[in-house]
Amino acid sequence: MSHTAHIPSHRKPRRSSSKLALRAGVAGGVLSTIAVAAATGSANAEPVTETIEMPTLTSDLSAAVAQSAEATQQVALDLELQAREDAAAAKAAKTAKVAKAEADRKAEAKKKAEAKKRAEAEATERASRSSERTTLSAPTSNATGSAATVVAFLKAQLGDAYVMGGTGPNSWDCSGLVQAAFKTVGVDLPRVSEDQSVAGTQVGTSNLKVGDILYWGGAGSAYHVGVYIGDGKYLDAANPGKGVVIQDLSGYPASGAVRVL
Structure with a gap:
């Protein structure tokens, strides 16, 4: 065994004979083609020209551009x-x-x-x-002093409503109005008609003075009261239909009267 046998060779491996033959055949064919072309060119003497076409836009690209513009x-x-x-x-x-x-x-x-x-x-x-x-309140009287004050208070309530048990200031019953009127001059009268009809001196209805308390019914059992204001008239809280009004004694004569002033 040679002392260099273990050293690998640096030569390129030889190509196979079949590959070399193939390459030789191809080369020969190419050379033959060139020769024929040259001979033909010499015979015709015509220049060879080559046309190169530029790439064009495809239909897909055109459609994409149009779609983008539309969007x-x-x-x-x-x-x-x-x-x-x-x-x-x-x-x-x-x-x-x-x-x-x-x-x-x-x-x-x-x-x-x-x-x-x-x-x-x-x-x-x-x-x-x-x-x-x-x-x-047109009827006038010759009332003076306390009687005039009582009458003035009564006339100020004309037109107020009648309400059973009412003691003012805007609604009254008959005895509530009389009691409030005399209280303005310091006279304290009982609250109800029965007691007011005997609260003072009994006087005849033919000898009335302004400020006398008129009553209807018996003395001590009267059911309604009012105050004489002169000229044959009296003022009272009559009933729910009339309220506080001035009336004529001739139309509704009183049963009696008492004088407290």
């Missing part, structure tokens, strides 16, 4: 539509706000007008009531 246009249209819708909504909200403000203003004006109307009606009613009292 961009649609986005623009959508944005414009949204802007119009927003503007319309803002305008509608503003119109609604103005309409509400106008409705509120009209409602407030109506409320004020109704309040004014009620106030005017109340004022008219008060004026009418005052006029009625003045008319009803």
Whole structure:
């Protein structure tokens, strides 16, 4: 064994004879083709030209470009539509706000007008009531001192309501009104008609003075009272239908009278 046998060779491996033959055949064919072409070219003497075509856009790419343009246009249209819708909504909200403000203003004006109307009606009613009292109190008397004070108080209550058990200030029954009138001059009378009919000196109905207490029914069992104000008239809280009024004794003669002043 050689001392260099273990050292690997650095030579390239030889190609196989079959591969070399194939390559030789190909090369020979190419050379033959070139030779024929050269001979033909020499015979015809015509130059050889080659046309190179530039690549063109495919149909798919064209469609993609068109679709992109269409999408961009649609986005623009959508944005414009949204802007119009927003503007319309803002305008509608503003119109609604103005309409509400106008409705509120009209409602407030109506409320004020109704309040004014009620106030005017109340004022008219008060004026009418005052006029009625003045008319009803037309009869005059020669009352002086305490009697005049009693009569003035009674006339101030004209037109007030009659309410059973009422003692004022705006509703009375017959004895409640008489009691309140005489209290203004320091005379404390009993609360009910029966007791008021015997609270003073008995006098005949033909000899009445202003301020005398008239009663209907028997003394001590009277069912109604009033106060004589002169000129054949008396003032009393008559009944629920009349209230506090001035009446003529001739129409409803009293049973008797007592004098406490």
